[in-house]
Amino acid sequence: MGLETALPVDGYLTTQLTRVVNWSRRSAVWPMPFATACCGIELMATASSRYDLSRFGAEVMRFSPRQADLLIVAGRVAVKMLPVLQRIYVQMTEPKWVISMGACASTGGVFDTYATVQGIDQFIPVDVYVPGCPPRPEMLIEGIMAIQRIIDEENIPRDPTTGKRLPLEIALNPTHEPRPQPVDVSVGAT
């Protein structure tokens, strides 16, 4: 997993060092964007000055899986593209996390077709589902903060028999109320 595996058994110093390691990890999450469609635009907006993802230490987008620890899948994934996604996930180093951003990545969205993957969690473990079509940048930030909380709590579940990484499957709820339409667009409005 990393530095902490070389530490001796539990003790005061080990605990404090683990805290420092977790603090540095959660303060410097490096996302690997896998943006295939419109959700990718919101992902870009999240890193822009208006939303400023760097406030959370997660703005350093890496385009090499070996340098990233957070895979953000934003947009629909075609079946043809799936092996690429799986290879990227496998090539990322542990500990790693996955956010499924938007309806298409989580369920296939409106693309109920044979060519579109109907949820990436059938093929790679997903830790946080960010709802929306597309999710707003605030929602994605909420998802990244959920990952940071996981890192803080060292909540990385594994299968006790195989040691295989288990997905956390946290589904976020929308946290904002939709704003009223500026004009009445209801049927029959004059």
Ligand code: SF4
């Ligand atoms: S969830 Fe909506 S915005 Fe995101 S990729 Fe699918 S259609 Fe586009």
